[in-house]
Amino acid sequence: MGTSKAVAGAGVASVGPEDNEINQGRRRLVWSTVAAFLTAWFIAFFRFFLPRTLFEPATSFKIGYPEEYGLGVDTKFQQKYRIWVDRTPDRMFVIYARCTHLGCTPDWKPSENKFKCPCHGSGYDSEGVNFEGPAPRPMDRAHIERSPDGQILVDVSRLYQWPKGQPSQFNDDGSYLPV
Amino acid sequence: MPEENGNGKNGKATGLLERLKSALQEDVQSFRTDLPAKAKEQIEGLKKPTKTALYTSIFRHKHDDTPRNRALGVLSNVFLHLHPAKINRDAVRYSFTWGMGGITFYLFIVLTLTGVLLMFYYHPTKLQAFRDVLYLEHDVPFGKILRNMHRWAAHLMVITVWLHMFRVFLTGSYKAPRQFNWNIGVLLLVLTLLLSFTGYLLPDDQLGFWAVTVGTNMARATPLLGHEGPFGKMLGMTPYNDVRFGLLGGSIVDANALLRSYIWHCIGIPIVASVLMIVHFWRVRKDGGISGPGSVVLASEDKAQRGPRHA
Numbered sequence: 001m002g003t004s005k006a007v008a009g010a011g012v013a014s015v016g017p018e019d020n021e022i023n024q025g026r027r028r029l030v031w032s033t034v035a036a037f038l039t040a041w042f043i044a045f046f047r048f049f050l051p052r053t054l055f056e057p058a059t060s061f062k063i064g065y066p067e068e069y070g071l072g073v074d075t076k077f078q079q080k081y082r083i084w085v086d087r088t089p090d091r092m093f094v095i096y097a098r099c100t101h102l103g104c105t106p107d108w109k110p111s112e113n114k115f116k117c118p119c120h121g122s123g124y125d126s127e128g129v130n131f132e133g134p135a136p137r138p139m140d141r142a143h144i145e146r147s148p149d150g151q152i153l154v155d156v157s158r159l160y161q162w163p164k165g166q167p168s169q170f171n172d173d174g175s176y177l178p179v
Numbered sequence: 180m181p182e183e184n185g186n187g188k189n190g191k192a193t194g195l196l197e198r199l200k201s202a203l204q205e206d207v208q209s210f211r212t213d214l215p216a217k218a219k220e221q222i223e224g225l226k227k228p229t230k231t232a233l234y235t236s237i238f239r240h241k242h243d244d245t246p247r248n249r250a251l252g253v254l255s256n257v258f259l260h261l262h263p264a265k266i267n268r269d270a271v272r273y274s275f276t277w278g279m280g281g282i283t284f285y286l287f288i289v290l291t292l293t294g295v296l297l298m299f300y301y302h303p304t305k306l307q308a309f310r311d312v313l314y315l316e317h318d319v320p321f322g323k324i325l326r327n328m329h330r331w332a333a334h335l336m337v338i339t340v341w342l343h344m345f346r347v348f349l350t351g352s353y354k355a356p357r358q359f360n361w362n363i364g365v366l367l368l369v370l371t372l373l374l375s376f377t378g379y380l381l382p383d384d385q386l387g388f389w390a391v392t393v394g395t396n397m398a399r400a401t402p403l404l405g406h407e408g409p410f411g412k413m414l415g416m417t418p419y420n421d422v423r424f425g426l427l428g429g430s431i432v433d434a435n436a437l438l439r440s441y442i443w444h445c446i447g448i449p450i451v452a453s454v455l456m457i458v459h460f461w462r463v464r465k466d467g468g469i470s471g472p473g474s475v476v477l478a479s480e481d482k483a484q485r486g487p488r489h490a
Contacts, residue, residue: 049425056429103396104389119389 057081059157065150066092066179073126075108083142083154084108086127093176094142094154095128101135115139129162138162143174152177261460263468270471275350279343284456286336293329294445301381303441305434308383333375340371352470360462363455370452377444383437391440392432398423 063077063085069092074085082105084095097105104119114131115124122133129138143158160175162168169175224231229238240251250264269275300319301311315322344364347353353361380391398421399407405423406416418430428435463469 046425049428050420051428051435054419054429056431056433102393104392119393 060153060155062147062151062153063094064152066152066177073108073110078105078108081154081156083156084128085152087179088127090178091176092144092152092179093170094144094152094156096140096142096156096159098139099135100130100137100139101133106139137164138170141170141175144177145174146177261457261464263464266468267471270469275472276469277342277346279339279346283336283339283343286332286339287452287456289332290329290336291449293325293332296325297329298445303381303438305383305437308381308437312382312384333378337371337375340368344368350470357462357466357470360459360466363459363462367452367455367459370448370455374444374448374452377440377448380432380437380440381444388432391436395423395426395432395436398426 061081063081063083069085069087071087071089074087077083077085078097082097084097086093086095099106099117099119099122101117101120101122104117106115106117106122106124109116113126115126115128117123117133117135120134122130122135124130124135124139127138128141130136140159140161143155143160145153147153158174160169160172162170228234239255241248242252253259253262253264297315300315300322302308312326315326317323347361347364376391376394380387399405399418401411401422402409403411403414404416404421405411406418406421408416411421418424424430426436426439427433428439
């Protein structure tokens with residue numbers, strides 16, 4: 001039955017109120033089924049984009065014995081694990097080589113004794129503390145511990161930060177090894 | 180059955196032969212008369228190809244320069260019918276439109292054609308992507324010009340989209356009744372930028388890799404959906420389930436990110452953009468065609484026309 005004025009004007013009123021109720025109920029059922037179906041697929045569509053298994057480099061790895069590292073910055077694992085091993089007179093820590101501005105890998109400049117990010121020019125001192133450019137905080141440090149065999153075990157999925165204006169986590173247990 | 184002697188309907192044994200004979204005669208006769216008539220028709224058709232059924236089935240109206248035919252030329256063509264059949268003369272002046280919308284669409288076509296061709300040589304994998312780009316640049320016949328056409332047209336399209344938007348703003352063409360189309364245009368601008376961004380990673384060179392690293396790191400700070408953004412932590416966002424993870428297909432810019440970029444760039448976004456373009460062009464027509472400068476009205480006419488209404 002049409003809903004146009006012409007139909008109404010012609011006096012076609014064979015559809016009673018009860019019939020209307022029934023039809024609308026059925027209509028609602030159909031539409032809510034369609035909506036539920038589409039919603040379910042919409043959610044599935046989003047979930048589909050978040051894979052369960054990743055084929056990415058391991059976040060936890062061994063980097064040898066503390067005795068192998070001298071004072072200062074060691075870049076030998078930059079390419080493989082994206083870290084620098086940093087040793088000061090009293091402690092040893094691992095800097096995660098990701099600029100805190102927008103995530104590029106800075107370069108270690110031995111002659112200038114600093115890290116310099118090629119993307120937007122952030123500069124960090126030899127301990128990864130920012131002093132120039134747009135970086136908002138020092139570079140994060142990775143979890144570090146001695147494994148039972150005496151080697152250094154690093155976990156870059158557990159990072160220690162020093163956000164601006166907030167307490168530093170750089171003295172937390174696991175953020176450094178005393179030497 | 181009345182006839183059971185096996186002599187056919189006529190009841191004579193000679194019936195079949197006679198019928199064959201007469202049928203043959205008819206055929207011969209028809210060859211003599213019809214064939215020349217058909218040949219004549221063909222020759223007539225060659226002389227006046229526009230009169231043939233084939234021609235008129237393709238071109239359904241005359242093309243001599245009358246207002247009706249010019250309107251039909253637009254209305255009866257699937258590609259042109261999105262346009263209005265008639266338009267204000269001043270509205271299509273280049274000094275008014277700058278032709279930027281049309282040029283943007285033209286560039287989109289160039290990008291589609293060159294992009295499809297580039298896809299024949301490009302593998303979206305970490306091992307092959309950059310090698311394929313070098314291969315295209317240095318060895319594939321016409322590869323260099325195709326790649327550069329694609330690259331420069333992409334840069335140009337971003338520029339022309341902005342200029343188109345700027346022109347529409349300057350001429351006030353975003354005002355009623357065109358607000359809806361302005362919003363479609365904004366979506367198309369975003370899609371153009373996303374096409375540009377996803378295409379950036381595909382060469383898998385240092386420039387693209389770090390640009391996408393930087394770009395997707397901004398997604399960490401997305402409100403609600405990013406693990407470093409406002410309320411992100413409260414909603415349980417981590418580097419392994421937030422919006423950046425969904426974009427990259429992982430926690431780092433790697434093989435999955437390259438593949439996702441590729442699919443969004445070549446299939447996903449172009450489809451959505453094409454649909455919106457159809458809506459965009461259609462709405463230009465439905466909202467009264469290209470907005471034009473006000474028509475010239477003499478002061479005397481102005482009073483006569485608008486006086487009573489304003490009184």
